[in-house]
Amino acid sequence: MRAKRAKSYRKAMQFYQQAFGFREPYQILVSPDFILAGVSKQVPVKARLEEAVQGQAKFLVTHCGISELLKTTSEFRTQAITASKEFEKRRCPHQEPIPGLDCVREIMGDENKNNYCVAVQDDDLRAKLRTVPGVPILHVKQSVVVLERKSQVAKDASRQMEKDKLGLSELERSMLRAVKKQANEARNEKRKKKKKTAGPKGPNPLSIKKAAKKPQVPVKATKPSQEKSTGNASATVPVVATSGMKRPRSEGETSVQTAKAATASGNTATSEEGAKHKRKRNRSAKNRGTANDSAAASQAPSS
Numbered sequence: 001m002r003a004k005r006a007k008s009y010r011k012a013m014q015f016y017q018q019a020f021g022f023r024e025p026y027q028i029l030v031s032p033d034f035i036l037a038g039v040s041k042q043v044p045v046k047a048r049l050e051e052a053v054q055g056q057a058k059f060l061v062t063h064c065g066i067s068e069l070l071k072t073t074s075e076f077r078t079q080a081i082t083a084s085k086e087f088e089k090r091r092c093p094h095q096e097p098i099p100g101l102d103c104v105r106e107i108m109g110d111e112n113k114n115n116y117c118v119a120v121q122d123d124d125l126r127a128k129l130r131t132v133p134g135v136p137i138l139h140v141k142q143s144v145v146v147l148e149r150k151s152q153v154a155k156d157a158s159r160q161m162e163k164d165k166l167g168l169s170e171l172e173r174s175m176l177r178a179v180k181k182q183a184n185e186a187r188n189e190k191r192k193k194k195k196k197t198a199g200p201k202g203p204n205p206l207s208i209k210k211a212a213k214k215p216q217v218p219v220k221a222t223k224p225s226q227e228k229s230t231g232n233a234s235a236t237v238p239v240v241a242t243s244g245m246k247r248p249r250s251e252g253e254t255s256v257q258t259a260k261a262a263t264a265s266g267n268t269a270t271s272e273e274g275a276k277h278k279r280k281r282n283r284s285a286k287n288r289g290t291a292n293d294s295a296a297a298s299q300a301p302s303s
Contacts, residue, residue: 001051009147010054012136019158020134022115025056028138029107030087031120032065032080032100036072037140039079046086048145052138053117060090060116064103101125108132119145133157 016022028049038045050057061084069080092103101122108118110132117136118129129135130151137148168176 006051006054009052012147012150013054015150015154015158016115016134016136019154019161020112020115022134022136025058026053026117026136027060027115028053028057028117028119029060029062029090029104030065030084031104031118031122031125032061032068032072032084033121034119034138034140035061035065035069035080035083036074036076037121038145039076039083040074041140041143043140043143043145045083045145049119049138052145052147053136057117059087061087062090062092062100062103062107064092064094064097065100067097068100108135 013022013026030045030049035045037043038048046057046059049059066081066084066089069077069084072080074080090107092107094103101120104118104120105125105128108116108129112132112135115134117138119138120126120129121139126137126139126148129137130148131153133151133154134157135151135154138145139148140146
């Protein structure tokens with residue numbers, strides 16, 4: 001075999017090993033028409049098949065295939081039967097023998113579960129096997145055993161298997177879904193705990209204008225003439241108008257204003273009481289002076 005062809009066959013079998021798990025010794029399922037073709041062209045079948053797969057091989061032939069060779073009328077019948085006796089017998093599920101090609105077709109099915117290489121000459125069966133992923137197909141061509149190129153179905157199946165290996169398995173996907181569900185439930189519980197009770201919201205303290213400080217005006221004492229007219233009326237605190245936005249007074253501000261008003265009214269009452277005492281003293285002093293003058297006048301000698 002030429003070196004270039006041997007290299008291409010070696011690469012092909014490495015592809016089947018890596019993608020579909022083929023191992024030596026390779027199992028080669030041989031059809032009866034392949035045995036007849038090899039004998040008719042004087043091809044050492046076993047040696048050429050091992051060269052084609054580039055490794056050790058184990059050769060299998062079905063009971064239906066042997067029955068077909070026994071019934072054939074070819075001139076190479078005796079040589080074919082002798083060659084088939086060197087192969088290992090592969091059991092098939094048929095009680096009554098059927099044609100060898102139909103038996104191989106049923107054994108292969110839609111999947112090559114047993115990793116068989118198939119040596120067959122029939123064109124229809126080879127076309128059917130090209131639709132099954134991972135089936136190395138061999139046939140005799142001009143006294144040479146040829147290993148066919150990888151089919152497109154085998155290439156697509158290999159790519160899909162690589163994607164499945166790199167991706168997540170079904171068990172890993174289910175575990176990931178369970179973890180995500182638990183994480184979402186924990187997040188929802190935290191949100192419910194952090195949620196405040198519904199109610200009126202206060203104004204933003206950063207958007208409220210600060211209130212201007214009111215100047216404290218001292219309370220002046222009233223004059224006696226004004227006290228008569230006003231009587232015991234309490235002094236009023238002047239209201240200073242402030243510019244800017246009005247806002248309602250809080251309870252603290254109201255209490256402070258009430259205390260200031262009480263202090264101012266107390267100061268006014270104290271000043272009025274002081275003025276009354278002063279008037280009383282003046283009147284008593286005036287009365288004492290009048291009494292002294294009258295006593296002196298009475299004691300003076302008459303002229």
